[in-house]
Amino acid sequence: MNYKSTCKIFQKLFPACFLLILAGCTTREPELRTVRVEVPVLVPCKTKEVAVPPWAAAGLQKADSLEVKVRALLAERRQRIGYERELVAAVQACR
Numbered sequence: 001m002n003y004k005s006t007c008k009i010f011q012k013l014f015p016a017c018f019l020l021i022l023a024g025c026t027t028r029e030p031e032l033r034t035v036r037v038e039v040p041v042l043v044p045c046k047t048k049e050v051a052v053p054p055w056a057a058a059g060l061q062k063a064d065s066l067e068v069k070v071r072a073l074l075a076e077r078r079q080r081i082g083y084e085r086e087l088v089a090a091v092q093a094c095r
C-alpha cells in the first residue's frame with residue numbers, strides 16, 4: 001500500500017468512527033448519584049444568661065467594723081467563684 005491509498009482509507013474510516021463514538025455518547029443516560037457532604041455549620045448558642053449576683057461588699061459603709069468588712073469580702077469571694085463557675089459552664093455548653 002502506498003501513502004495515497006492509506007489516506008483515502010483513513011478519510012473514509014475517520015468520519016464513520018467519529019459518528020459511532022458520537023452516537024455511543026448520546027444514547028447513554030447520565031448517571032445520577034447522591035453524595036453526602038458533611039460541612040460544619042455555625043449554630044447560635046442558646047443558654048440562659050448568667051445573672052450577676054448582688055455582691056456582698058457592695059453595701060459596705062466606711063463606718064462598718066473590720067470584722068463586718070472581712071466577712072463581706074469573704075462572702076463576695078465565694079460569690080465570685082460561683083459566678084465564674086456558672087460563666088464557664090455556659091461557655092462549655094456552647095461548644
